[in-house]
Every structure is written in structure tokens, then in C-alpha cells.
Amino acid sequence: MVVWTSAWLHGAAASDDVVDALQTWAEDHEVRAASDELATRLELPGPQGRPAGAGLLLAALRKAGAARGDLVLPVAGDVRGLDGASPFSQFALRCGEAGVFADAGLGVVPEHVAEGVLRWSVFELGVLPPAEYVPIGEAEHGMASAMREAASTLNDLDIARHRPGVRGEIAEAVSARPQPDWPDDAPQRPLRVLQRAAEVEAILRVASDDAPGGALSSSATRARTDALRPLFDAVRSARCAAVAEMVRVLADRTEQY
Numbered sequence: 544m545v546v547w548t549s550a551w552l553h554g555a556a557a558s559d560d561v562v563d564a565l566q567t568w569a570e571d572h573e574v575r576a577a578s579d580e581l582a583t584r585l586e587l588p589g590p591q592g593r594p595a596g597a598g599l600l601l602a603a604l605r606k607a608g609a610a611r612g613d614l615v616l617p618v619a620g621d622v623r624g625l626d627g628a629s630p631f632s633q634f635a636l637r638c639g640e641a642g643v644f645a646d647a648g649l650g651v652v653p654e655h656v657a658e659g660v661l662r663w664s665v666f667e668l669g670v671l672p673p674a675e676y677v678p679i680g681e682a683e684h685g686m687a688s689a690m691r692e693a694a695s696t697l698n699d700l701d702i703a704r705h706r707p708g709v710r711g712e713i714a715e716a717v718s719a720r721p722q723p724d725w726p727d728d729a730p731q732r733p734l735r736v737l738q739r740a741a742e743v744e745a746i747l748r749v750a751s752d753d754a755p756g757g758a759l760s761s762s763a764t765r766a767r768t769d770a771l772r773p774l775f776d777a778v779r780s781a782r783c784a785a786v787a788e789m790v791r792v793l794a795d796r797t798e799q800y
Contacts, residue, residue, distance in 0.1 A: 544651065544663070545612040545642045549790040550726040551601060552610055560726070562597050567723040568653075569661035572597040577630060577666045587665060600651070600663055609647035611794050613674070614786040616640050616779040623675060624783075626650075631666035645671055682777075682784035683736050689777035690743060693750075696770035716745035730792045733785035740781045747771055747778065 547564045550556040565572055573594030576582035582589035585603040615624035617636045624643055625632035631650045635641035641652045650666045720741050725734060750771060 544653070545614045545786055546729070546789050546793070547726065548601065548604060548609075548642070549611040550728075550793045552605065553794050555728055555793050555796070556726050558598055558601050561601060564724050565597055565661075567721045569655070570659040571661070573656070573660060573662040574600040574603075575662065575664055576603075577634075577664050581665065581667050585665065594662065597663070600665065603665065604644060604647060604649065607644070607647035607649055609644040609649065611644075611646070611790050613643045613645065613790070614640070614783050615643055616783060618775075618779070621776065621779075624671075626669035626671050629666070629669045631668060634664065634666070643668070643671070645674070676787075677780055677784045679733060679736060679784045679788040682781040683739075686736075686740065686743060686774075686777040686781040689774040693770050693774045696766075712749045713742075713745050716748055717742055720745070725789075726793060728793060728796055729789050733788045733792075736781055736785040740778045740785070743774065743778050747775060 544561075544565065547556055547561040551558060551561050562572075574587060574597060575592065575594050576585055576587040576589055579589040581587070582592065585606060587599060587603050588595050613624065615635065616639065617623070617625055617632070618639065619636070622632060622636060625635055625641075631641070631652070634652050634654075635650065638652050638654050641650055643650050645668065648668045650668050652664050652666065654662050654664065656662045750767070
């Protein structure tokens with residue numbers, strides 16, 4: 544949503560392209576404003592209204608003066624990019640992801656509400672902290688370093704032997720993840736970083752689960768969790784940096800034209 548919407552706002556994609564790209568994640572997309580006041584201002588359905596389609600969200604973002612968005616992936620203990628203890632922050636933390644359109648003062652949060660239905664709730668933002676810029680090269684290096692450290696720690700703990708057939712599990716997890724389309728002018732390096740992040744996440748999910756019939760001791764489980772936590776953080780950082788770089792490049796290219 545962040546990449547495609549930013550591309551659309553800069554004339555690098557048609558609205559139909561955005562709507563089509565979102566079909567990767569759900570067949571139906573609903574849009575509601577989180578408050579009646581915001582609904583009136585943006586001409587969107589309110590919390591109790593009949594949801595609108597994704598096209599109306601695009602119109603609302605443009606009406607509010609949005610130019611580009613940022614991806615935030617908050618978890619407990621790391622709420623970078625959110626606006627304090629606001630309804631938006633609380634909902635974004637619960638869902639684990641959100642798009643922030645700071646120049647428009649709006650945040651959008653996706654939530655699966657039924658099979659094949661994704662609802663986008665639009666919030667008015669409070670005061671945001673200064674934006675944190677992480678160069679994509681730094682994020683990519685951080686993910687690789689965290690991967691090596693986690694692998695070394697898990698090897699030292701001798702945890703790997705508890706997972707026979709682990710390569711097949713990882714390959715299955717990677718192939719099961721939806722493969723979204725991207726704008727034609729999307730830069731290749733961020734796409735490679737996103738692909739690598741998806742692969743690393745698959746490894747993390749497999750490594751975090753106990754093998755059927757093979758239980759780890761509580762101390763080994765804690766050690767595994769501690770070893771993997773920095774890698775989870777590095778994957779989130781790499782994803783945010785890759786999306787930010789795509790948004791930046793697409794915006795700069797269209798401005799040059």
C-alpha cells in the first residue's frame with residue numbers, strides 16, 4: 544500500500560494499478576475512517592458506516608495533501624514511527640503494521656476481518672517523533688550480520704539437530720508467502736532486500752517453532768529466543784528501509800520528469 548500509493552500520488556501508477564496490486568493480499572478491501580469527524584473531513588465512511596473501497600482511500604489521501612508514505616512495523620518494546628499512546632498507535636501495535644502519511648497527518652492500518660477481506664482504518668495522527676532514516680545499505684548489512692550471529696549462536700547451542708527436514712520447511716514457508724507486484728520503475732536493490740527479508744523471516748519462523756515430538760528445555764528455548772530477537776528486529780528494519788528507498792526513488796524519478 545505504501546509503495547503503490549506513493550507511486551500513484553506522484554503519477555507513476557494509475558489508481559487501477561494500486562487496486563489490482565492489493566489483490567495479492569485480499570480479494571476485497573474495505574476502508575473506514577476511525578472517527579466520525581475524520582470521516583466527514585475526508586468524505587469517508589465512519590466507524591459505523593458501510594465501508595468504502597480502496598479507491599476512495601486514494602482520493603482521501605490526495606484530498607488530505609499526502610505526497611508519500613512510510614512503512615512502520617511496531618512490536619512491543621519498539622514503536623518507532625508511531626505517535627505516542629494514540630488510538631492509531633495502539634491499533635497499529637495490535638496489528639503489527641501501518642502506513643504513515645506524515646505530510647497529510649494520516650495513518651492507515653490494515654486488519655484481516657474475514658476470509659479474503661482486508662479492512663483499512665484511517666486515523667488522524669498526533670505528534671510524530673523525528674523521522675528515523677536508515678540507509679538501505681546499512682539495513683541490508685545489519686540483517687546479514689544478525690543472520691550470521693544468530694546462526695553461530697544456535698550452532699553453539701546445538702539446537703539445529705532438533706529440526707530434521709528444516710530446509711524443506713523453510714522452502715515451503717518462502718513459497719507460501721504472497722508475491723506482490725511492484726511499479727514498473729521500482730528500483731531493484733530494495734526488491735532484492737525485501738526478497739531476502741522474506742527468506743530470513745521464513746527461517747526465523749521455522750527456527751522459532753519446536754519440532755514435532757522434539758521439545759527443547761526451557762533454558763534452551765530462552766537461549767533460542769534471545770539469539771533470534773536481534774534478527775527479527777533486523778528484518779523489520781530492512782523491510783522499512785527497502786520500502787522507504789522505493790518510495791524515495793519513485794518520487795524523485797517522477798519529479799525529474
